[in-house]
């Protein structure tokens with residue numbers, strides 16, 4: 477049976493850590509939906525359209541990836557799209573408590589929905605969107621942190637403020 481998973485997040489902006497998780501999920505499952513959260517409590521630096529476009533360009537070589545935006549409850553969206561599991565990257569112990577709580581909550585809301593954790597890659601486990609934003613806004617080199625094809629756009633956009 478065909479298996480569909482979802483990688484949710486704010487992706488503000490996409491980093492090599494995100495692409496690593498999406499790529500690995502795409503090899504394990506038939507379809508990967510990358511879902512950009514609209515209703516995040518944080519005020520984003522990149523618009524929803526920009527975040528989607530950056531993700532699409534960063535994953536354009538992967539056939540079974542679809543990038544969407546979503547508003548509302550993830551568990552509900554997963555029911556509508558017949559998603560089998562949520563795939564999340566675990567960077568460190570600090571991620572664990574919150575992710576464990578989210579996984580249990582989503583399971584209660586939608587008992588068919590599993591959450592699968594992939595361990596972050598040793599080369600990108602320290603990466604976060606906030607770190608990329610901070611380094612770029614101070615003129616630092618982010619070429620090792622974001623996909624090559626979107627690097628220039630992210631730099632220009634963050635320089636504009």
Ligand code: ADP
Nearest residue numbers: 484485486487493564565596600601603604605
């Ligand atoms: P952040 O803003 O913390 O960078 P997001 O909310 O955009 O992250 O994260 C979306 C998903 O990607 C989450 O499951 C998160 O654990 C995962 N993720 C983020 N950064 C990395 C990384 N460097 N390595 C592995 N997974 C990551």
